[in-house]
Amino acid sequence: MIDWAALRAGLDKRDQLLVSIIVCVYNNAALTDKCLDSLFRHEAGSPFEVIVVDNGSDADTAELLRAWSDREPRIRLLSNPENMNFSLGNNLGFAMSRGKRIVFLNNDTEVSPEWLSSLLAPLDRDDVRGVQPKLVFPNGTIQCIGLVFSDHSPFAYPLYSRLPGDAPLVRRRRRFKALTAACLAIRARDFVEAGGFDPLFVNGQEDVDLCLRVGGGKPVFTCATDSVVVHHEGKSAGRGNAIPDNRALFAERWAGRIAGDDRLHYVTDGVDLEGYRVDSEPLAAMGLATAIPTLAYPGPTTAALSAGMTGLRLRIPCPRRDLKDRWGDYHFAAALAKAATSKGLAATIDFLEDWSTPAAKGELEVVLRGLSPWPGSNRRAGGGRRVIWMISHPDKVSDEELDCYDHIFVASDVWATVLSERGLKPSITALLQCTEVERFNLEARAGAPHHERLYVANSRKFLRSMVARAMSEGMRLDIYGEMWDGLAPVDWVKGENVANVLLPTYYAGADVVLNDHWESMRAHGFVSNRVFDVLATGAPLLTDSVEGMPQSLREACTMLDENISLRDAIAIARSRHSLSQRDEIARWIAEEHSFASRLREICAVLR
Structure with a gap:
């Protein structure tokens, strides 16, 4: 079904700037809608197309995909008459793509601000063959930052899974022999030369197999930790039905050929490896279990958040979405949004033109105050809290405006003292500016x-x-x-x-x-x-x-x-x-x- 020779011959004709995002869909309309909404809501940083592969979905999902395709010109829809599974479905999507850089993205994911530019940046290095983001569960804990191998099993497992998303151990850039394809950036040339995903695997192990064929078992893959994507793992129907067959095929192909690399991470990080356990007793009886480590971490990881909120709505003074790259406040808000996502909090960025949008119940409104004042007529509709974080232009903020907030955070010890002497209604806390350490390091x-x-x-x-x-x-x-x-x-x-x-x-x-x-x-x-x-x-x-x-x-x-x-x-x-x-x-x-x-x-x- 895939003419790899023709695809190989057409590599030089692919668009140098275009990024092709391939989303293979089988049912689950609600999560798919969230995935596509997040793709077009957040900054991309590069021109992109979205190849949506309808893998024989139910009527509700098929209707949703047609509606998205009709209203969004960057979507190209491929409708398969039946479920071709992950490997073949994505291969067919790739065959329709036109970009030199490819991103495979699960439909049970939600991307965050600046996700794509951060994800693609490591591909500028010749020694990097593929990149994944920091994948977090909806509660903010780590789902995957990369896959590692032990000497006790041929099957890879995710490094530091379930750690808090902002733990220091998951902020570091690392090299891996394999990544997950829940979100994977790769060059079109490398994908074609490897022959794509192997359809012999049925919704499992195909991503690890691809990485080993592309990289030859060398650590040529990395995680862009400043790219954060939420993964509702396990929401894809039929995901685990073929685990024994997939593992048997993978073991037949790769057992004994890939040296363990997990201990290197633990030694470097000062993490004590106390032993291994099997992930499944029935699979262990078949000789197909994954060895999962028991780890002792050095000191505390990070504290949980508990402020009675479900998410952040970040209001920034950038007038319009198309001007965001010129406004430092946008990058500031994007970094804060990613920090929130890594703590299990949904985060929305509102540009100045969106400030009239009311906050949802449970959202904390954070006004990143720069040049533009908060419109006093726009009062809180749902009784939620609204705070201001003054990060610049203190001389442009009136006392009348400051009294509209429930709390005042100010990026200056000096100005916090000045404000405290004005008899303002809200409490005041000095809160300096900061940096996105996943990027600036x-x-x-x-x-x-x-x-x-x-x-x-x-x-x-x-x-x-x-x-x-x-x-x-x-x-x-x-x-x-x-x-x-x-x-x-x-x-x-x-x-x-x-x-x-x-x-x-x-x-x-x-x-x-x-x-x-x-x-x-x-x-x-x-x-x-x-x-x-x-x-x-x-x-x-x-x-x-x-x-x-x-x-x-x-x-x-x-x-x-x-x-x-x-x-x-x-x-x-x-x-x-x-x-x-x-x-x-x-x-x-x-x-x-x-x-x-x-x-x-x-x-x-x-x-």
Whole structure:
């Protein structure tokens, strides 16, 4: 049914930019609807098509798929007369696809903001053959970050399954020999050359078999931990019916050929392996059981959330969805949404045009206050809680607006003190900005581009203080940002935009990163999230001084003093901390200043 020779011949004609997302569907209309809704609701970062394969579904599901196809031009629908199972159904979907990069996605999943750009980024490396996201159960615990093998069974099992989704052990980038195809990104060329999924497997083991054929049993696969996808595992009908046959076939093909790699992870992570148990006694009697480890973790993982809420509705001042890539507030909200998802909380991002949408029952409304005020006429309809997190432009928020909230979080110790003296109705808590440690971390050094003096910011048609200082002293900068025409030398501006998913590598590869703040933020004690982002990658940071900046952060940076030249300040910034000290600072940022830690602080205050 699949002409692999023709597909091989057509590889060079595939669209270089297009991503083909293949969703194979057999029944379960409700979950499929949620899956497709999440695909088109959240940022993709790349042009994409969705190949929906109706694998002989029931009438309700078939009708749903036709309705989606009719209203969404990016969907291409393939209707099979009967259930072709996972392997053949996805192979048929692939044959219809046109992109050079392929994502296989289960219909019992829900994607989160920035999932696709994060998932695809590792494929830019030649030594990576496939990528999966951090798959979490609806309660936020880990379903799979990658598959590992033991020496006690030929069958792979998911590493650190059931750990909290924000546990430090599941934030690290790792290499695997196999991944799950519940959500799997792979190059079209690799998929074709392997001959696709083997239809001899019936809804089980076909993904591991594919990975071993593509990668030859080498650790050439990875998990993009900054891509988070919820997986309602086990909701696909008939999923476990052929387990014995699938395992028997897999063992016949691979037993004794794949060395165990699970212990390497545990030794590296300081996790004690206390032994193994079988996943099924009946399968053990047939010699087809998977060996599942019993593990003892070093210290606590993470605390559970308990603030009486079912989800977050994040209100951001970005006017429209099509402008999101230009607004830092969107990336801030996306990171907070992913942290919530990793804790089992649904998260929705509302752009300014969506602010009139009422919150659902049990949702906590979080207004990430930037330039736009909250419309006072839009009162809470369902009696839920609404809080503000002031992360910038404190001078633009009136006391009248602040009194509309149930609690005020403010990203400045200084401004929290000022507000506390105004007699406002809501309670006030200082809550600094932070960083997405799954993205901004020491692993960003791998393959990082080199810049001598890096400056990343939009001018907003003002000559920023750090750039003005550099120009006055003739210190050339590598600038990335918008609206620098006529303000900075043309040859200094290297680009208008760096994709957020690539930004960590730019920071990590710089000899020094320079940063400044808007005057209102600097004077009122608002430390920008760029400070946390840069430090999390282990890069030297030179920044202007912020009023009331916590001493621990001041010591991690180098402050630009008016009494010292920029040249000398850069030299100090580069030599102030050794590489090992910068690594320690990055680990401290990951521990104390992540979105997960801020979410825990919010929930602790509201509990």
